[in-house]
Amino acid sequence: MAVKRYGVLSLILLLLVAWQAVTSFFRVPEFVFPRPLSVARALLEMLSNGELYRNSIASLFRVTWGFYLAVATAIPFGLFLGRQHQLRAILNPLIQFLRPISPLAWIPMALMWFGIGDKPAIFLIFLSSFFPLIVFTTSSVLNIRTTYLRVAENFGFKGLRLYMRVILPAALPDIITALRITLGTAWLVIVAAEMIAVKSGLGYLIIDARNSLRMDMVVAGMVVIGAIGLVLDNIIRLLERMPSVEWSRVRR
Amino acid sequence: MSKIEVTGLRKSYVERRRRKRFLSQCKQYEDCQVLDGITFSIPAGTFACFVGPSGCGKSTMFRIVSGFERPSSGTVLIDGQEVTGPGSKHVCVFQEDGLFPWFTAAQNIAMGLSKSSSSDVAKKVEDYLELVGLSGFGGHYPHELSGGMRRRAEVARALITNPEILFMDEPFGALDFVTRLQMREEMVNVHQMFDMTILFITHDIDEALQLGDRIIMLSDRPSRVAWDIRLDDPHPRDLSTGHLSRLRKEIYYRMGLHVAL
Amino acid sequence: MNLVNKLKNIRPETLALLLAVLWLILISVLRFTLHSHIQGKTRLKVGYLPITCHLLLPVAMERDEFFKRGVMPVKFTSWPDMIESVKGGELDAALILAPIALSMMDQGVPVEIALLGHRNGTGLVVSSAESIRGVRDFRGKTVAIPIRFSTQNLALLTLLRKNNVDIHQVKRVELPPPDMPSALASGAIDGYIVGEPYAMQARVMGVGRIFRQISAIWPGFISSVLIVRKDALKKRRKDMNALIRGLYLQGRWVEKNRAEAADIAAKFFSLSPRLIRLVLLSKEVSYINILPEKSEFREIGKKMVRYGLLKRIPELWIYDKWR
Numbered sequence: 001m002a003v004k005r006y007g008v009l010s011l012i013l014l015l016l017v018a019w020q021a022v023t024s025f026f027r028v029p030e031f032v033f034p035r036p037l038s039v040a041r042a043l044l045e046m047l048s049n050g051e052l053y054r055n056s057i058a059s060l061f062r063v064t065w066g067f068y069l070a071v072a073t074a075i076p077f078g079l080f081l082g083r084q085h086q087l088r089a090i091l092n093p094l095i096q097f098l099r100p101i102s103p104l105a106w107i108p109m110a111l112m113w114f115g116i117g118d119k120p121a122i123f124l125i126f127l128s129s130f131f132p133l134i135v136f137t138t139s140s141v142l143n144i145r146t147t148y149l150r151v152a153e154n155f156g157f158k159g160l161r162l163y164m165r166v167i168l169p170a171a172l173p174d175i176i177t178a179l180r181i182t183l184g185t186a187w188l189v190i191v192a193a194e195m196i197a198v199k200s201g202l203g204y205l206i207i208d209a210r211n212s213l214r215m216d217m218v219v220a221g222m223v224v225i226g227a228i229g230l231v232l233d234n235i236i237r238l239l240e241r242m243p244s245v246e247w248s249r250v251r252r
Numbered sequence: 253m254s255k256i257e258v259t260g261l262r263k264s265y266v267e268r269r270r271r272k273r274f275l276s277q278c279k280q281y282e283d284c285q286v287l288d289g290i291t292f293s294i295p296a297g298t299f300a301c302f303v304g305p306s307g308c309g310k311s312t313m314f315r316i317v318s319g320f321e322r323p324s325s326g327t328v329l330i331d332g333q334e335v336t337g338p339g340s341k342h343v344c345v346f347q348e349d350g351l352f353p354w355f356t357a358a359q360n361i362a363m364g365l366s367k368s369s370s371s372d373v374a375k376k377v378e379d380y381l382e383l384v385g386l387s388g389f390g391g392h393y394p395h396e397l398s399g400g401m402r403r404r405a406e407v408a409r410a411l412i413t414n415p416e417i418l419f420m421d422e423p424f425g426a427l428d429f430v431t432r433l434q435m436r437e438e439m440v441n442v443h444q445m446f447d448m449t450i451l452f453i454t455h456d457i458d459e460a461l462q463l464g465d466r467i468i469m470l471s472d473r474p475s476r477v478a479w480d481i482r483l484d485d486p487h488p489r490d491l492s493t494g495h496l497s498r499l500r501k502e503i504y505y506r507m508g509l510h511v512a513l
Numbered sequence: 514m515n516l517v518n519k520l521k522n523i524r525p526e527t528l529a530l531l532l533a534v535l536w537l538i539l540i541s542v543l544r545f546t547l548h549s550h551i552q553g554k555t556r557l558k559v560g561y562l563p564i565t566c567h568l569l570l571p572v573a574m575e576r577d578e579f580f581k582r583g584v585m586p587v588k589f590t591s592w593p594d595m596i597e598s599v600k601g602g603e604l605d606a607a608l609i610l611a612p613i614a615l616s617m618m619d620q621g622v623p624v625e626i627a628l629l630g631h632r633n634g635t636g637l638v639v640s641s642a643e644s645i646r647g648v649r650d651f652r653g654k655t656v657a658i659p660i661r662f663s664t665q666n667l668a669l670l671t672l673l674r675k676n677n678v679d680i681h682q683v684k685r686v687e688l689p690p691p692d693m694p695s696a697l698a699s700g701a702i703d704g705y706i707v708g709e710p711y712a713m714q715a716r717v718m719g720v721g722r723i724f725r726q727i728s729a730i731w732p733g734f735i736s737s738v739l740i741v742r743k744d745a746l747k748k749r750r751k752d753m754n755a756l757i758r759g760l761y762l763q764g765r766w767v768e769k770n771r772a773e774a775a776d777i778a779a780k781f782f783s784l785s786p787r788l789i790r791l792v793l794l795s796k797e798v799s800y801i802n803i804l805p806e807k808s809e810f811r812e813i814g815k816k817m818v819r820y821g822l823l824k825r826i827p828e829l830w831i832y833d834k835w836r
Contacts, residue, residue: 032695054547061544064537108597115603116558116587150320151350154338155363155413165363169354196594199587207590211563211691212783213714242525243393247353250395 034216039223042216051205052224058200059190060228062118066125067186074133075175079167081134082141099131103189107196121193121201128189129182136181140174141167173248176239183236187229202228255296255417255449256317261326263287263312264474286312288474289326294451294466296416299443301460302453304470304478305507310453311347311421313470317451318344318419330417342417343410347425350406351394357381357405358390364413380408384438400431404438411442417449425455436462440487457503461496462489469503479506556585557745557752560595560607563588563782564690565709565792566630566737567608569760569800571781572767572774577759583752591689592660599624605745606756608737611813612662618827623743625832626805627757630737631764634798635665635727636712637672639704640697641720648676657688657696657705665706667816668731680820697721708736709792710784717788726797733802735809741832754835764800767793805831 016036022028023035030038046052081088103124110120144167152166168175194203202225209217240249264285286309294300304310315321317328319338328335330342338344343364351360361377381390384404394402403423410418424432436459443450443463454460460467461483469479481499491497504510523531561567573580587604589595596613598604600622608630617624639645645654651673658666666685673680688696690711696702698720705712706727715721727734739760746753767774771793779786792798807829814826 032698057540057543057547061540064540068533068537108593111594111597111603112601115601116598145348147346147348147350148352150338150344150346151352153320154318154340154342154344156340166352169352172354195590208588208783211590213691213694213785214783239529242529244354244526247393247395 030215032215034219038216039219042214042220043223046205046217046220055200055202055205056224056228058118058198058204059194059202062121062193062201063125063183063186063190065118066122066190067129067183069122070126070129070133070182070186071179074130075137078134078137079141079163079171082138082171083167088138095131095134099135103128104192107193111196116196117198120196121190121198124189124193125186129186132182132185133178136178137171137175140171140178143174144170169244173240173245176236176245179239180233180236183232184229187225187232191225254293255298255331256292256294256300256451257327257329257332258293258317259291259327259329261287261290261313261316261328262324263309263316263321264324285474287316287323287326288476290470290475290477291326292468292477292480294449296449297447298465299450299463300452300466300468301464302451302468302470303455303457303460303503304475305472306455308470308473309475310455310470313475314419314421314451314453318342320344340413341415342419343413343415344419345403345406345410345421345423347421347423349394349402351402351409353394356391356393357386357397357401360394360405361390361409361412364409376412380412381405383411384408398431399427400435403427403435407438407442411446414446415448417451420450420452422453422455424459432456432459437488439463444487457500458491461491461500461503462487467503469506479503556583557605557749557756558585558587558603559756560587560589560598560604560609562590562592562595562608562690563784564711564737565634565778565789565798568774568778568789568793569630569763569767570608571778573759573763574781575777576763576766579752579755579759584756592662599740599742602742602744604742605749606739606741606753608739610660610663611735611738611810612664612667612817612822613660614738614740615810615814615817615827615829616662616823617740618830619823619825624740625743625746625830626738626810627741627753627832627835628739628760629735629803629805630739632799632802633726633728633734634709634792635668635706635734635736636709636797637669637704637706637724637727637730638693638697638712638715638721639724640700640702641722642700645704645724648672649678651678651704652682653684654703655684655686655701657686657693657702657707659690659707660687662817662822664731664734664736664813665708665727667813667820668727668734669706670820671816672725672730694718694720709798710788713788713792713795717785717791728797733809735813738805743830746832757832757835761803764803767800804833804836807831 020036023033043052081091106124106127107120110123114120114123148166148170152162157166190201191203191206194201195207198204202221206218206221209215209221239245262285290313302310302313312321316323317335319328319335319342344350351357352363355363358377358381361380362373365373365376377390378387381387384407386401386404386408389397389401389405394405397405406423424435427435439450439452440463452460452463465483467479467481467483468477469481470476471478485496489496491500559570561570570586574584574586587598589598592610592613595604595607595609596617599607599609599617606627614624614626645651656669658669660666669685670680673683686702688702688705690707693702693705693707693711694714697705697715698718704721704724712723716723739757741753741757772790775789775793776786778784779789782789810829810831811826814823814829817823818826
């Protein structure tokens with residue numbers, strides 16, 4: 001564990017040094033690729049004037065709502081669809097048709113329907129998570145071992161009790177993996193979503209820095225986005241450690 | 253009246269399901285009739301063992317008799333009633349692990365009970381854990397238990413419902429030899445303690461000989477009852493001498509295994 | 514102590530759910546305490562881009578009491594997003610390129626033109642590589658324009674046509690203005706035509722020079738106009754009039770106080786003050802004489818029809834009742 005941690009840290013350090021060295025040595029202009037030191041300065045500047053905090057909160061707020069709405073609708077629906085073979089046969093083509101459409105393609109629509117501000121961004125995040133989550137959840141229900149379903153039938157599990165005590169827990173390990181993947185995409189999409197008409201957020205921070213010709217701030221914004229993405233992934237990975245889902249890791 | 257009454261059970265997959273998966277399997281076997289008129293009747297309280305060559309349709313028969321599948325033709329009567337689905341009075345222990353891995357052993361066993369006060373449940377679960385020799389393991393998740401312990405927990409989960417019939421489909425097939433012998437002993441005890449009918453499928457002829465009051469031998473696919481044996485030897489049984497040893501030879505012989513002994 | 518024990522006894526699933534809900538509450542509270550000041554539905558929402566053509570808005574925000582109370586400027590980074598926000602009725606008014614305004618009228622979007630952003634303030638920039646000396650040298654070159662529906666595009670086409678250059682021989686690409694100087698530096702494009710300060714930017718960065726100021730191509734050039742939505746006009750005529758009048762009056766002040774105006778705008782747009790000063794002090798931009806005339810827009814419309822941006826000149830809506 002310690003070896004791994006030091007390894008990662010020294011790799012980051014090495015990359016920073018190389019970056020600084022290469023950009024200084026070849027005299028790469030700041031507007032082409034800013035040096036790590038100026039990026040660090042920009043980070044400090046944004047940290048001290050509260051820009052970073054304010055914009056991170058705005059982005060996290062939108063991702064949270066969009067993602068939660070998707071989770072709250074897609075998972076119950078996906079669980080249900082996984083058990084309803086005829087309904088699935090009807091809806092599946094529609095879902096598969098909508099799924100590959102990038103949420104960014106919805107931007108014009110989102111602006112027209114929801115105006116400017118948080119709502120279109122939340123809507124785009126929702127879209128980016130909703131379809132993958134439905135597909136993942138449905139397929140994880142289909143992958144539940146027949147024996148578990150037979151046992152459930154044998155012990156008379158029905159209705160809500162069947163979903164809460166058998167279907168959901170059996171599908172949960174796969175669903176958690178799906179949550180990890182979709183949260184990653186949601187965080188990807190937020191930057192693009194905030195490049196449309198909002199006045200805050202990390203995506204806005206980047207586009208605004210670009211318009212002000214501040215490449216150092218652009219890169220600083222990228223660094224923050226990467227860091228928050230990493231933290232989000234680590235938080236959601238904690239779910240994998242719940243005792244009731246550990247079995248899936250043991251079995252593999 | 254007998255507890256389980258099976259008459260003329262036939263099952264063939266071609267005529268009922270035209271799914272590609274099954275069709276390809278049928279090509280392989282050319283004939284997908286699995287069961288060809290199985291008939292037997294088992295009185296209440298019997299420990300009935302089913303043996304037969306691998307792939308002969310034992311599991312198919314098991315699923316039909318326990319109500320998870322419908323036969324193509326023929327009837328299954330339990331207490332004179334036609335079986336239409338799995339019932340709470342007839343509990344199955346399947347070939348694969350049937351414990352819910354997301355529940356602890358205790359939670360799994362408690363599943364068999366419904367709507368009692370929580371202290372009652374806890375106490376009863378503890379009793380059954382003790383019965384199968386798992387005292388102190390209630391809080392463990394299935395993946396933290398050994399294969400034998402998982403089977404015990406599953407048996408406990410079945411027993412706690414106080415079933416009239418216990419269906420077991422090669423329950424000890426995946427266990428190592430010594431554990432399997434231990435489990436046999438416990439099954440004998442369980443059968444003596446509880447007043448229930450056990451329908452036990454196995455590919456292990458020794459197991460059948462040591463456990464069964466009845467041994468029903470199925471033929472190769474499409475399978476039918478090839479031999480129906482009644483045994484009333486006391487437990488524990490010694491298979492190396494006497495008529496049990498001869499019986500074993502005879503079963504092997506009838507299964508076409510001349511070199512086995 | 515008791516609480517700690519209780520927490521330990523909570524099932525992990527419940528705990529996860531609990532924490533997830535707490536996070537939702539926390540982030541929402543943080544968000545709304547931080548951003549409560551932007552709320553306020555009564556303010557007029559005005560869309561703009563950080564370009565000198567839209568400089569009157571920040572100046573008015575700084576100097577006009579009505580603007581401080583009653584106007585909420587909404588910054589955009591691209592024209593298409595602003596177009597959708599106007600169409601969706603999210604904005605009450607917007608500073609937008611004149612050809613876009615005309616195209617909106619053609620599509621039946623209920624908007625009227627109330628004011629011009631400014632006059633001139635656009636430059637045709639070519640790479641300092643000196644490969645383009647005369648207009649004919651544009652043949653086979655790539656020139657960036659902000660968007661097809663811009664007078665910059667029309668001006669470029671007019672210039673080429675006047676010099677008998679086949680417009681199909683010049684490759685025009687649409688680029689966001691901030692990207693133009695670096696695209697020029699990297700050699701991806703050979704020149705660009707754009708509103709200030711992005712023409713000046715090429716000079717400051719030393720990657721290009723002004724080939725021709727717009728006043729030499731199209732005297733009295735109009736880039737953006739202030740459009741107002743008819744429904745907002747109907748409901749809040751008084752406020753709208755104050756908005757338009759405020760911008761108009763600031764134009765006179767800017768004309769005389771260019772350096773000061775440049776500093777205000779630079780801060781508001783978060784652009785370099787030096788750059789904006791350079792633009793304003795060059796006197797290539799003008800903030801007076803910004804009342805819209807139908808004839809000028811008919812001229813723009815004619816050009817749009819000629820270059821296939823419109824099928825016909827739509828009915829032109831000019832709002833002048835505030836004067």
